[in-house]
Amino acid sequence: MDMHVKKLGLKEKYAHMTRGLGWDTTYQPMEKVFPQATFEGIKIHDWEKWEDPFRLTMDAYWKYQAEKERKLYAVLDAFAQNNGHLGITDARYLSAIKLFLTGISPLEYVAHRGFAAAGRNFPGVGPRVACLMQSIDEVRHAQTQIHAISNYNKHYDGFHDFKHMLERVWYLSVPKSFFDDAFSAGPFEWMIAIGFSFEYVLTNLLFVPFMSGAAYNGDMATVTFGFSAQSDEARHMTLGLECIKFMLEQDPDNLPIVQKWIDKWAWRGIRVLSLVGMMMDYMLPKRVMSWKEAWEIYFEQNGGALFNDLARYGIKVPECLTQCSVDKEHISHQAWATFYQYGGAAAFHTWMPNDEEMDWLSAKYPNTFDKYYRPRFTYWREQAEQGNRFYSNTLPMLCQVCQIPMLFTEPDDPTQICYRESEYKGEKYHTCSDGCKHIFDDEPEKYIQAWLPVHQIYQGNCFNEGVDPTAEGFDPLAEVLKWYHLEHGKDNLDYEGSRDQQNFQAWRGMATQNT
Amino acid sequence: MQIDLRTVSIKPLRNTFDHIARRFGDKPASRYQEGTYDIQQTDIFHYRPLWEPEKILFDKSRTKIEMKDWYALKDPRQFYYGAYTIARARQQEAAESNFEMIEERGLAALVPEALRDIALDVLIPLRHVEWGGNMGNSYIAAYGYGTAITQPCLYHAMDHLAVAQYLTRIALTLDTPVALDTAKDAWMNGALWQPMRQHVENLLVLQDWFEIFVAQNLVLEGLTYPLFFDHLDSKFAAGGGTAISMMTRFMGEWSAETAKWVDAQIKVAAAESAENKQAIADWVVEYRGRTLEALAPLAGRAFGAEADAVLGEVLAAFNARCAKLGLSV
Ligand SMILES: [Fe+2]
Ligand SMILES: [Fe+2]
Numbered sequence: 001m002d003m004h005v006k007k008l009g010l011k012e013k014y015a016h017m018t019r020g021l022g023w024d025t026t027y028q029p030m031e032k033v034f035p036q037a038t039f040e041g042i043k044i045h046d047w048e049k050w051e052d053p054f055r056l057t058m059d060a061y062w063k064y065q066a067e068k069e070r071k072l073y074a075v076l077d078a079f080a081q082n083n084g085h086l087g088i089t090d091a092r093y094l095s096a097i098k099l100f101l102t103g104i105s106p107l108e109y110v111a112h113r114g115f116a117a118a119g120r121n122f123p124g125v126g127p128r129v130a131c132l133m134q135s136i137d138e139v140r141h142a143q144t145q146i147h148a149i150s151n152y153n154k155h156y157d158g159f160h161d162f163k164h165m166l167e168r169v170w171y172l173s174v175p176k177s178f179f180d181d182a183f184s185a186g187p188f189e190w191m192i193a194i195g196f197s198f199e200y201v202l203t204n205l206l207f208v209p210f211m212s213g214a215a216y217n218g219d220m221a222t223v224t225f226g227f228s229a230q231s232d233e234a235r236h237m238t239l240g241l242e243c244i245k246f247m248l249e250q251d252p253d254n255l256p257i258v259q260k261w262i263d264k265w266a267w268r269g270i271r272v273l274s275l276v277g278m279m280m281d282y283m284l285p286k287r288v289m290s291w292k293e294a295w296e297i298y299f300e301q302n303g304g305a306l307f308n309d310l311a312r313y314g315i316k317v318p319e320c321l322t323q324c325s326v327d328k329e330h331i332s333h334q335a336w337a338t339f340y341q342y343g344g345a346a347a348f349h350t351w352m353p354n355d356e357e358m359d360w361l362s363a364k365y366p367n368t369f370d371k372y373y374r375p376r377f378t379y380w381r382e383q384a385e386q387g388n389r390f391y392s393n394t395l396p397m398l399c400q401v402c403q404i405p406m407l408f409t410e411p412d413d414p415t416q417i418c419y420r421e422s423e424y425k426g427e428k429y430h431t432c433s434d435g436c437k438h439i440f441d442d443e444p445e446k447y448i449q450a451w452l453p454v455h456q457i458y459q460g461n462c463f464n465e466g467v468d469p470t471a472e473g474f475d476p477l478a479e480v481l482k483w484y485h486l487e488h489g490k491d492n493l494d495y496e497g498s499r500d501q502q503n504f505q506a507w508r509g510m511a512t513q514n515t
Numbered sequence: 516m517q518i519d520l521r522t523v524s525i526k527p528l529r530n531t532f533d534h535i536a537r538r539f540g541d542k543p544a545s546r547y548q549e550g551t552y553d554i555q556q557t558d559i560f561h562y563r564p565l566w567e568p569e570k571i572l573f574d575k576s577r578t579k580i581e582m583k584d585w586y587a588l589k590d591p592r593q594f595y596y597g598a599y600t601i602a603r604a605r606q607q608e609a610a611e612s613n614f615e616m617i618e619e620r621g622l623a624a625l626v627p628e629a630l631r632d633i634a635l636d637v638l639i640p641l642r643h644v645e646w647g648g649n650m651g652n653s654y655i656a657a658y659g660y661g662t663a664i665t666q667p668c669l670y671h672a673m674d675h676l677a678v679a680q681y682l683t684r685i686a687l688t689l690d691t692p693v694a695l696d697t698a699k700d701a702w703m704n705g706a707l708w709q710p711m712r713q714h715v716e717n718l719l720v721l722q723d724w725f726e727i728f729v730a731q732n733l734v735l736e737g738l739t740y741p742l743f744f745d746h747l748d749s750k751f752a753a754g755g756g757t758a759i760s761m762m763t764r765f766m767g768e769w770s771a772e773t774a775k776w777v778d779a780q781i782k783v784a785a786a787e788s789a790e791n792k793q794a795i796a797d798w799v800v801e802y803r804g805r806t807l808e809a810l811a812p813l814a815g816r817a818f819g820a821e822a823d824a825v826l827g828e829v830l831a832a833f834n835a836r837c838a839k840l841g842l843s844v
Contacts, residue, residue: 008692016687016695017680021646023703027716036566058677059607066604069597073546083523109554109662113573116669117657120650129676132653136669140596143550146532150549154527161533167559180561183572449562485533503528510523 014055019048022125036121040186042258043251047124050246053238056133065140068228072144075224080151086511089217090285091156091504092495095348097149097222098158099279100210102347103175105145106166110179112138114190121187127246130239134195137232144228148221155507156500158347161485165347168462169484170453171275171339173403177450178272182265184446188247189261195240197265201306203233204298205273209280212288241306248313255314260442263318267435270324271402277332278339281361282353290364291332295324320435323411329365330414333373338407340380341392344477347486349495352381372414389494393477395454399432400447401439405454408432424448538586547593552586555662577658578725580784580791585661587787591779592667592772599670603677606765613761614684622758623688630756631689637817638743638763639698640708642682644735647715648675651731655724664728667776671732674773678766685762707816711809725784729795730802732777737836738806740770741829747817774836782840792841799837799844803830 008016025033037044056064078084088094115135119128153159166172182193211226213219244262247254277291289297307317336350343350353361358377361369380390396405400422410416420437422429424444431437440447456462460469463479481488490499529536531544534553560572570576575585582588594602617623626634652672659665686694702708718735721727744766751759785792807830814822837844 008687012692013687016692017683020683020695020699021642021676021679023643023699025716025719026703027713028720033716033719039566057680058673059611059680061673062600062603062607062677066600069600073597083525086523106554106556110556112669113555113657113665116653116665116672119672120653120657125646128653132649132669132672132676135653135656136596136673139666139669142554143546143596146549146554147546150531153532154529155525156528159532160529163534163553163556167556173561176556177561180572184560184562184564184566186566446562446565451559451561507523507525510525 010055011052014052014057017057018052018129019050019125030123034121034123036187037123040188040257042188042247042254044124044247045250047122047126049249050124050126051242052126053130053242054235056235061133064231068231069140072224072228073147076148076151076221079148079221079224083507083511084220085152085155086504086508087218087220091500092349092351093213093217093219093283093285094152094156094158094500095350095495096210096213096279096283097152097219098348099275099283100222101145101149101153101159102162102165102169103172103275104206105142105149106163107175107179108138108142108145110183111194112136112142114179114183114194117183118187118190127243130242134236134239137236140232141225141229144225148225151221155503157487157490157498158349158500160491164485168453169347169486170342170345170398171404173398173451173453174275175272177403178268181268181446188257191240191243192258192261193265193268195236196244197262197269198240199233199236200240201266201299201303202269202273203237204302205294206276207233208298209276209288209294213280213284216286216288217284244310245313248310248315259315262315263320264439264442266318267320267433267439268402270321271399271404271432271436274331274335274404274408277328278335281332281364282336287360290361292328292364295328299324320433320438323433323435326411327408329368330372330409333361333365333369334407334409335404337373337376338396338405341390342396343494344391344488344492345481345484345486347484347491349493349498349500351495352377352384368414384494395457397430398452398454399436400429400450400452401431401436403450403452404432406430406432545593547590547595547598550595551589551662551666553662555660555665573660575660577660578723579794580725582661582784582787582791586663587783588661588664588780590663590667590776592776594667594670603674606768607677610681610762610765613764614688617688617758617761622761626689626756626758627754630751630754630759633747633817634685634689634751634756634759635694635698636701636707637747637813638682638759639686639694640702640705641739641743642679642686642698643702644711644715644739645675645679645682647718648672648731648736649679651718651721651727655728659724664780668728671773674769678769681762681765685759688762689759707812710812714805714809717805725795726798728777728780729798732773733781734799734802734833735806736770736777737774737833738803738810738829740766740774741832742810742814742825743817744770746825746829750818778836778840781842785841796842796844799842803833803844 024030112135115131115138119132119135122128122131149159166176182190185193207226211223214222214226244258247258280288280291280294307315339346340350340352358374362374383390396407398405406417406419408418410418418433420431420434422431422437422440422444429440429448431440457480462483463469464483467479468474469476478488486492495501530541532549535544535548538552539548555573557573564570564572649672652668652675656665656669656672659668683695686698702712718727718730721730744763748760748763748767781795785795807826810826814826818825834844
């Protein structure tokens with residue numbers, strides 16, 4: 001009876017509750033039951049050596065998670081009832097949340113499906129159970145984010161068709177292609193891409209800035225789902241790290257494969273983080289820290305410790321990362337400059353920083369901001385004040401791998417846009433950096449398939465049915481926006497004069513005045 | 516200045532997201548709706564999967580069932596993650612208090628030996644069947660089409676893991692951990708269990724996810740749960756094995772709840788077209804026969820001379836259920 005249960009150690013009991021359930025099939029061959037286990041070349045000799053990174057049985061899982069859900073939804077209900085959206089610093093802030101809902105939340109969903117696949121495909125029961133728990137956590141993240149942001153959608157523009165936009169809008173193909181890339185790989189690469197690079201190496205650089213940004217700017221809805229996800233994230237991070245160690249311990253032949261994936265996914269992730277960098281430096285009315293500072297704290301220091309830890313398995317710091325210590329001074333400014341120029345085609349508002357904000361940027365980026373960016377930004381601001389708001393009307397070339405417009409500069413020359421070129425089967429392909437070129441050259445067959453939003457526009461694939469591009473007065477940008485479901489004059493353009501700005505001011509006025 | 520934001524009455528610009536409004540009109544939507552409908556990507560994918568290059572990432576052709584709108588397969592329980600975990604947390608609280616009472620009062624020792632042995636021989640190896648149920652449903656959660664059905668299949672997969680864990684706990688309450696080894700050996704080598712293991716392994720290599728849904732969630736569960744968690748449960752309760760009944764209460768309640776969800780899926784998919792109805796009926800007939808063959812020796816062990824009569828009752832109820840779903844089987 002009970003005595004026996006108590007005699008069992010936690011580890012042993014958990015083993016009975018999980019890996020004890022599995023068996024080696026004999027009526028059907030194991031290769032048929034687990035058809036994805038070997039094609040990537042990873043060799044696993046003994047799944048029993050897997051160390052469970054956390055020990056949660058389902059009853060305990062339900063209990064803890066339900067408690068968190070009750071609290072979370074109580075806060076969200078109160079937020080909606082009390083007009084919590086009027087508590088934010090300034091409706092400019094919502095551009096960051098628009099970027100989050102359109103670019104990140106749908107990927108939580110893909111993480112859910114991808115971890116369900118990993119939770120079916122590994123022959124080891126231990127990792128399967130851990131992956132399934134992450135799968136169900138990820139559907140939680142997608143839904144709690146949608147539910148939290150749902151109230152903003154009722155009152156502000158830019159949120160209203162996030163799934164449709166994710167699949168179409170030019171800059172959203174950056175995060176989307178990242179997850180498509182991971183899910184279309186095998187289960188082991190998926191674990192490096194999402195479980196390790198995304199969850200372990202990059203989460204701090206994505207979630208911490210967004211959640212602190214939310215806290216600094218009075219966004220209680222986002223703070224609440226962010227906090228509530230923290231204990232899930234802790235589990236996901238330990239799973240990612242455990243998985244990589246397990247692969248490396250199982251067979252020395254796994255090292256070069258794992259190293260290649262770490263190199264690839266670290267760079268893929270860093271490119272996606274350009275959007276986060278720009279959010280931190282430009283989109284928050286009240287700033288938390290600069291992108292450069294975040295990079296130094298969360299990547300150079302914490303990430304450095306991680307790579308030291310992995311050095312004993314023979315893992316080296318990805319070479320492409322050396323470029324990042326130069327890039328960290330530039331990328332957020334270059335990205336924001338691009339979004340400002342293409343503010344007509346973005347589903348959030350853009351603006352040029354005011355004097356005080358420019359001073360903050362100068363102080364945070366003493367080596368670069370005044371020298372390379374302030375003059376251009378000041379000029380654009382002056383032009384806008386004179387009624388000549390600058391919008392670019394040519395479409396940029398996109399990197400074949402990360403799909404970011406070619407906007408980043410050469411590591412050794414911040415005045416020169418960086419281009420790399422590869423040839424495959426007689427066609428030329430362009431990438432934005434050595435890191436992306438390297439990824440392309442390793443798997444050209446995969447990356448030539450990329451659905452590049454700008455190419456697709458040129459090919460006429462981004463207009464609604466029935467639209468005739470040869471008709472007189474045809475306005476390609478207007479037609480593309482319609483196809484995006486992006487409402488011109490509401491979702492896009494400057495914050496100054498926007499419906500968001502007007503409504504926010506009017507509603508706040510109602511709250512603060514006795515009229 | 517203190518700002519009282521609550522006093523402001525604001526007319527929202529819109530009531531919900533466009534993809535929800537396109538389906539239901541622009542009115543306040545439920546959390547189930549906003550968390551479920553159209554959140555799976557459908558239109559543009561960048562790369563073909565390395566593991567199945569002839570298909571796209573989320574591909575409708577991974578089953579031969581065809582639906583004009585895969586979101587017609589809605590969950591009558593309206594489970595999104597929060598609703599699901601809160602419902603299960605309540606159930607696990609009840610289960611937990613049952614286990615605690617049994618442990619505190621030493622009720623397991625009062626179970627007559629014959630019944631205890633039936634529980635050890637039949638219910639404990641069943642945890643491997645449950646694990647097969649987890650695998651089938653996680654396959655659907657990964658490769659199925661449309662969040663309306665993939666989402667509850669993941670919940671269903673986690674539930675199967677939970678049932679397997681409750682069964683494990685029953686073994687540890689009635690006996691020592693050795694009981695788990697004995698049960699595993701019976702599963703791998705015992706004559707009683709080989710037909711069932713073969714059947715479960717055959718389900719693990721199916722490719723068509725809707726076929727798995729029918730074979731596993733409708734047929735295997737539809738025959739196994741009534742047999743073991745209704746009929747056998749009555750036998751335990753009647754013969755002084757109340758402690759076992761208390762420990763399987765979760766399974767009884769769970770199968771009643773989940774059967775309603777399974778039925779809703781089958782009913783809608785079958786009503787969509789004659790082809791769907793035929794395909795589902797064919798699967799039911801095929802897997803009903805195989806499941807019954809696999810259950811026969813287990814029913815014999817559980818019910819002795821009454822086995823045929825009990826299985827007959829279970830089958831009659833199952834056939835009536837299928838008829839209600841519009842299937843001629
Ligand atoms: Fe997540
Ligand atoms: Fe790139």
